[in-house]
Amino acid sequence: MLNPMNETELAEEVRGATGPLLVQGRGTKASVLRPVQAAQTLSTAALTGITLYSPHELVMSARAGTTLAEIEATLAEKGQHMISEPTHLFGAGQSIGGLTATNFAGPRRVSGGALRDHVLGVRAVNGFGEALQFGGRVLKNVTGLDLSKFLTGSFGTLAVITEVTFKVLPAAEEVGTVVLRGQDTEAAVAAMSAALGSPFSVSGAAYLPATRETLLRIEDFASSVEYRCRRLSAQLGGADILDTAASQALWQDIRDCRPLPQGEALWRISTPPSAAPGILRVAETLGLEGMLDWGGGLVWLTGPADTAAHAALCRAVRQAGGVWWLLRGPEPFRAAVDVLPPEPPALAALRQRVAQAFDPRGLFNPLKLRAA
């Protein structure tokens, strides 16, 4: 394991590398996408520490190995939070570098965006072993190609992220949840679309098929939460309104996928919300269990790691105009199936040229996203 203590050492390791490297932060997401075959692991775990936090400027910078736990605690001291509400599915020990490389947002993505929407700057070492800075620390910046956004969600395949700067926001004073009961999936998605199409700034919209609960979240100042929950509940026929403490616990569970059992495989699907009921129906016939977030725009599915079921699921998702990520599954399974949607040939060729532009020797996480 190569464990450089700082960016300079990391760049030296890359320049000296003689073969492929498994690039990771703190190694919490090794189960995500394809397994990487590499003689050496290059970790950013030792690059730690928050390097800038300016609450009134809504900005934080942290070295790649800094944990989510430290970042969330530091922000909470000032009443702020990460806007994208990253899932703790892989623990509070995930690194900010890993969170950036994977870009998995939580329930608030539906209103507030994913980390890619809040990344202001990224420092990274490319395959030439050059330490580069893209973006910066200000909230608006269109200077040059937005390579900080491009590196976000690139799963460590283009460059090794060493430091990330991102926008943060004040956490809401209170949280409320309107609970609708007894809806089937179609009715739930329609209700969530109505809620998200209302003027009430809904910041979470989830559906749990097992209990037939549709959940709509409002986060704001106390009087706004009270007013909007009441209006939404009246409009949509709510059964209950949960208070701040109950809401916070509930949405942490949704964020971390806890309403679902721990199946052998776990899929994450981004889809037009109105297509979600169709995907859930197909999933059910394949023996998978699921839940919806983002108003139906995010489908979580879990169940046995079966190649034929995976292929059938992917067909359904593709027909629905969606995409998938395989987040968990036995290694041979993840090595054999399409963990992400295949690309059309022109895009695949472009991807290869762009990857070459960052990492001409193909050092970083080879075949992590796709088989050759």
Next chain:
Amino acid sequence: MKLLDPKPEIMARQRKIIEGLRALLPQRAIIADHISLKPYETDGLSAYRQMPLAVVLPEDESQVVAIMKFCAAEGVRVIPRGAGTSLSGGALPLADAIVVGMMRMNRILEINYADRYAVVQPGVTNIAITKAVEEQKFFYAPDPSSQLACMIGGNVAMNSGGAHCLKYGVTANNLLGLRLVTLTGDVLEIGGKHADAAGYDWLGLITGSEGQLGIFSEITVRILASPEGARAMLVGFSANEIAGACVDAIISSGIIPVALEFMDRPAIHACEAFAHAGYPLDAEALLIIEVEGSEAEQTEMLGRIREICERFHPVSLRVSETAEESAAIWKGRKGAFGAVGRISPDYLCMDGTIPTSRLAEVLRRIGEMSASYGLQVANIFHAGDGNLHPLIMFDANNPESFGKAEAFGADILRLCVEAGGCLTGEHGVGIEKRDLMPTQFSAAELAQMRRVKSAFDPDWLLNPAKVFPLC
């Protein structure tokens, strides 16, 4: 700023190239005579002018594909253009280039309220998207000042912002997908009609790429539910520093207004003369603060903000009582560039971003530079996100005055970078800031960007001489 020399072999084949285009496109899609080409010689950065070889106005995606293939085969440079409102010279032609004007691809193709998106062609104006969905109480969020004219294709190319992006984000945060026509004539489907893209964030890379990577033939934008209402307030202060401290206090209190705009004294006077919005003429600095929600929510939020503002002893404080009053307040702000144009026929609009904590210091330095260059400057500023718009006034009939204005502008942008900010927050690099790129990026960083550009456009035919310093 130096333009690229025309390629002699292209100039020698001008007539043949135009004939080649005529064979591909309907006659009405080609402009090649001097008089009709004239409007295309410049954009919103009108200090620079250059007639192109020809202009083509494709009417559908297949024509864009044909144009791109033709230009790639012939080695002809391509300048994509929307409404031509770029303030950084993003659509400035070259003598040997074909301008591809997208204004005839101006249809809204699909609106889906349940899934909250609209599919539009690139020549649809920014405001037309909101107009098309407002009856259903939806809107398209990014609102550049030029929104009546500017087109969504140009917005995507420049990653345009606006006064309300403090809450709603810039163009990049409000897109779901697009179709990109590459120079090879491939049509790439990027993103879709859903939130997260699997694989690389092509959409994030392409947004704001200033015509360097391809031409859009279709764009899918997010549409949002409109708030119940919105109201603005005006607060005048006796010094820039005090207004800056008040902005910090508002944000620190946990309130993020939907807009938080700043004007200095010269800007206040120019805008008031134009809009008669009741801006306080005795103030050194003015904040426009807008909140959204129900009547009661607006009142509560404005009350909280008012309490904070009063701690900073404002010289004036006025909360708008009606939608008309709010509209007048915004008319002044959105008309600011035109208003300055009434004082001085020529001005350069700069666009750096700084950390908001450096505001007072940066404005003081700009004031000192203004005195030493002998040129007036009015500052308008998206205060919540640190995006400065100093308007430098000069006399275009006096070449020395223009030269000074450019040097002054460059000094301001260097100052922004020095203060921890960047060269451009929302207008783009274009030709205007191209040569300043090395103040913000190292040679290795620029080389990395150039390699990415080359992966899309190996011969550098797309919008050349912009963004990247000439080698």
